[in-house]
Every structure is written in structure tokens, then in C-alpha cells.
Amino acid sequence: MKTRLPLMIMLAILAGNVACSPSAEPPAETTPAPPLNVIIVLVDTLRADHMSLYGYVRPTTPFIDRFASEAVVFEHARSQAPCTFPSVNSLLTSRYPGVFTRQAKGQFGIPEDIPSIAEILSAVGYNTIAVSASPIVRATPNFYNPSGGFDRGFDTFVEGCVWRHGACVNKRVFDQLDLAKSPFFMYVHYMEPHGPYLPPENYSRRFAGEYEGFDFIRDGDPKPVNRMIYEDGPEYEITDRDIQHLVDLYDDEIRYFDLVFRRLVNRLGDQGLIDNTVIVLAADHGEEFLEHDHMGHCRGVWNTVTHVPLIIRLPGMKEGRRVSAAVENVDIVPTLLDYLGVDAGGAELEGSSLRPLIDEHDGIERQAFAEAGRYRSVDDGRFHLIVDFKARTSSLFDLRADELEQSDLFHESHPEVGPLTTSLNLWLSATGQKFRIHETMAAAKAKEEELRALGYLE
Numbered sequence: 001m002k003t004r005l006p007l008m009i010m011l012a013i014l015a016g017n018v019a020c021s022p023s024a025e026p027p028a029e030t031t032p033a034p035p036l037n038v039i040i041v042l043v044d045t046l047r048a049d050h051m052s053l054y055g056y057v058r059p060t061t062p063f064i065d066r067f068a069s070e071a072v073v074f075e076h077a078r079s080q081a082p083c084t085f086p087s088v089n090s091l092l093t094s095r096y097p098g099v100f101t102r103q104a105k106g107q108f109g110i111p112e113d114i115p116s117i118a119e120i121l122s123a124v125g126y127n128t129i130a131v132s133a134s135p136i137v138r139a140t141p142n143f144y145n146p147s148g149g150f151d152r153g154f155d156t157f158v159e160g161c162v163w164r165h166g167a168c169v170n171k172r173v174f175d176q177l178d179l180a181k182s183p184f185f186m187y188v189h190y191m192e193p194h195g196p197y198l199p200p201e202n203y204s205r206r207f208a209g210e211y212e213g214f215d216f217i218r219d220g221d222p223k224p225v226n227r228m229i230y231e232d233g234p235e236y237e238i239t240d241r242d243i244q245h246l247v248d249l250y251d252d253e254i255r256y257f258d259l260v261f262r263r264l265v266n267r268l269g270d271q272g273l274i275d276n277t278v279i280v281l282a283a284d285h286g287e288e289f290l291e292h293d294h295m296g297h298c299r300g301v302w303n304t305v306t307h308v309p310l311i312i313r314l315p316g317m318k319e320g321r322r323v324s325a326a327v328e329n330v331d332i333v334p335t336l337l338d339y340l341g342v343d344a345g346g347a348e349l350e351g352s353s354l355r356p357l358i359d360e361h362d363g364i365e366r367q368a369f370a371e372a373g374r375y376r377s378v379d380d381g382r383f384h385l386i387v388d389f390k391a392r393t394s395s396l397f398d399l400r401a402d403e404l405e406q407s408d409l410f411h412e413s414h415p416e417v418g419p420l421t422t423s424l425n426l427w428l429s430a431t432g433q434k435f436r437i438h439e440t441m442a443a444a445k446a447k448e449e450e451l452r453a454l455g456y457l458e
Contacts, residue, residue: 048286080370093115303384
């Protein structure tokens with residue numbers, strides 16, 4: 001007598017026989033995605049509020065606006081210092097500026113005991129490349145940077161375009177892209193729109209028209225104004241029209257960089273790299289045009305000199321988004337390592353990954369910090385508290401209503417003063433400044449004097 005097996009058991013046996021059959025197809029192996037390339041594009045002296053991307057009335061960044069439509073735009077990114085040194089040091093290492101301003105005289109590079117992102121990625125097999133037009137961010141010593149010192153971790157450091165326009169930088173970058181082995185990390189430093197504000201002669205200006213007045217203003221050179229303000233230099237009767245012409249030239253340089261950046265992105269597309277490369281567009285600081293009775297940068301931590309653009313394009317992004325939380329340039333390295341799946345290798349990172357903001361939501365409460373000489377500041381994306389430790393005064397600004405920070409709201413009873421002061425004190429303690437703030441200020445002042453003696457800072 002035959003025993004009938006229940007139907008479900010029979011189906012299970014048949015399924016097992018099919019799975020074990022020699023003719024059954026083995027499961028397909030998935031090929032791991034190749035490691036992502038990374039390019040950090042650093043735009044020297046670019047303040048966010050002069051970009052149409054950030055609401056400026058002039059169309060200064062039409063291509064960047066389109067590029068950002070498939071990227072993440074951080075609306076409230078802050079540079080940690082208003083000067084190339086030590087802002088770039090902080091950006092490349094995720095360390096706050098104090099460790100750099102305390103270096104010995106003549107030292108502007110990254111200290112040997114602080115790993116940079118180039119060293120971290122080189123250690124895991126990345127081809128690391130830098131192309132810099134900056135007289136400060138360079139490998140070898142020169143007049144403005146007597147120690148060099150930014151090349152550690154880079155396989156190649158190209159510095160032949162110092163002070164030259166973006167077309168020179170692009171040519172060197174394109175040469176390196178032809179030679180680069182994937183995965184690669186590339187740092188590119190453009191000098192537009194750093195003063196003197198003079199776009200190339202073959203570039204058709206969009207904003208600066210005819211000007212009747214001082215030759216140095218016509219040439220886009222703010223240094224005589226700086227000397228008048230800071231060094232008892234010759235007196236000039238500078239009018240609003242004179243300052244406006246400098247602003248017009250500055251905006252033209254931004255528009256010129258927009259063209260340069262478009263050519264870079266197009267080249268990445270032509271070489272099939274755009275879909276496997278993380279692109280970061282950032283700036284080291286902004287620029288003052290007498291909004292707070294200052295010209296240029298390296299003094300103060302107002303929005304004009306520390307509110308900078310930050311755009312991150314991740315491969316595969318088809319729809320851009322804007323993040324309103326306060327973020328910092330020191331967050332760039334942790335964010336990149338997070339997306340690359342690379343461990344920091346024991347490096348001390350003081351920033352934090354922005355991936356939760358990018359991947360999840362924008363409701364995370366954060367603060368951003370900046371420092372320069374006598375000033376320290378904290379903002380939460382809405383209110384900006386600035387403390388002058390020399391004068392022992394504080395200022396509070398509502399960035400939403402007063403982006404240029406012309407109306408000081410500080411009063412001890414203001415509801416935002418207490419929380420922001422607490423955050424600033426915690427940051428000062430965490431960075432070792434709270435009980436030696438005057439020592440830290442003196443070190444920063446000494447570095448400022450070095451830059452001034454070298455002619456980089458008026």
C-alpha cells in the first residue's frame with residue numbers, strides 16, 4: 001500500500017530537488033561598485049551672499065545654480081576662520097584653527113602630527129592630487145609661505161598657477177585628470193574672486209561698467225583703502241561709488257569662476273567621471289566691503305567673511321535639496337570619509353559627518369563656530385553670537401532678518417543669548433581655549449602680523 005505524502009511536503013521535496021539539480025543556475029555574483037573619486041573645489045574669498053544660488057540679486061552663478069539642482073546646498077555653512085591660513089588647514093584636517101595659529105614663526109602648513117584627508121585616503125590606496133593657485137596653500141616655500149607644508153599625503157602637488165586665473169588652474173587639472181588612476185582624491189584651489197578683483201582681459205564683464213576715479217579702484221585693488229584704514233596710509237576720499245566699482249569687479253570675478261567651474265564639470269562628464277565622483281564646492285572665507293568698517297578679510301568673524309557656500313554632489317543624485325541647519329567646513333572631511341566607507345585611521349576629527357542631514361532630515365539642531373584674533377562666534381543657523389574677548393563685548397544678530405549684521409540685538413535678557421553662550425563656552429572648553437583665551441588670541445595676532453609682514457595681509 002502506497003503512503004500519500006501531504007501536498008506541502010511534496011512541493012518542498014520537489015523544490016529541494018530543483019535547487020540541488022546539477023543543471024540549476026548558481027546565484028549570480030554581484031560586482032562591488034568601484035570606490036568613489038573625490039574632488040574638493042576651493043574658491044578663495046567667495047562669500048555666499050554674492051552668489052545667485054544664495055539669493056543674490058545679480059546672476060553671478062548661473063551654472064552653479066544648475067549644478068546645485070542635483071546636489072545638496074547647505075544654506076548656513078561657516079568657515080572656521082576668515083583667512084586662508086588657517087581656514088584651509090581646518091577644512092583639510094577637520095580640526096579647529098587654534099592648533100594651527102599656535103605653530104612656530106614661519107609655519108603655515110599642516111603640522112606633521114595632524115593627518116589631512118590626503119594622508120588618510122592615500123593610506124587606503126587613493127591617488128592623491130592637488131592643483132593650487134594660492135600663494136599660501138602650496139608644497140614648497142615662497143615669499144608668502146616660508147614653510148610650504150601643504151603637500152603631505154599628496155602624490156602630486158601642482159603649484160605653477162600661483163595668483164593666476166582659473167583657466168590656468170583648469171589646464172593643470174585637465175592634465176592631471178588624464179593621468180589620474182582611480183580612485184583619486186583631488187584638491188583644486190582657485191584664486192577667484194580674491195583681490196585684486198580683475199577678471200581676465202578676454203572675459204566680457206557683466207557688472208562693472210565705466211569708472212571715473214582712482215586708478216587703484218579701476219584696477220580692482222583694495223589695498224590702498226586697507227592701508228588708509230589700518231596703517232595710517234595716504235588719505236583718500238572714498239565714496240560709495242568707488243566701493244561699488246570694487247563690488248562690481250568682485251561679482252564679475254565670481255561670474256568668471258562660474259564659467260571656469262562649468263568647464264571643469266563638463267570635462268568630468270566627457271571623461272565618464274561625473275557619475276563616480278563626489279564633488280564638493282567650498283570656500284575658505286568671504287570678503288568685507290566696509291559693511292563693518294573693514295575691507296578684505298582676515299579680521300572679524302561677521303557673516304560677510306565666514307558665511308561661505310557649501311555644495312556637495314553625490315553620484316546618482318537627480319534631485320537637489322537645501323539644508324538649513326548650521327554646518328561647518330570642519331564637517332567636510334568626516335562627511336567624505338563616511339560616504340567613502342573609509343576609517344579615519346586614528347585621526348582626531350573635530351567636525352561631524354553631514355550624512356544624517358543629507359540622507360535623513362534637516363531637523364537636527366547644530367551649531368557652527370568661528371574664530372579670528374580677539375573674536376569667537378557661534379550660530380545656530382538663525383542667530384549669530386559674536387564675542388570680542390579684548391573689548392569684553394558681545395553682539396547678537398538675527399541672520400534671517402539681517403544677513404549683513406547691521407542691527408545688534410544683544411541684551412543679556414534676549415532668549416537666544418543664554419543657550420548660545422553655553423554652546424560657545426562648551427566649545428571653548430573642548431578646544432582648550434576657555435582658560436587660556438588670551439594666550440590663544442596672542443598666538444592668532446602673531447600669525448596675523450606674520451602675514452602682514454609678508455605682504456599678504458594689509
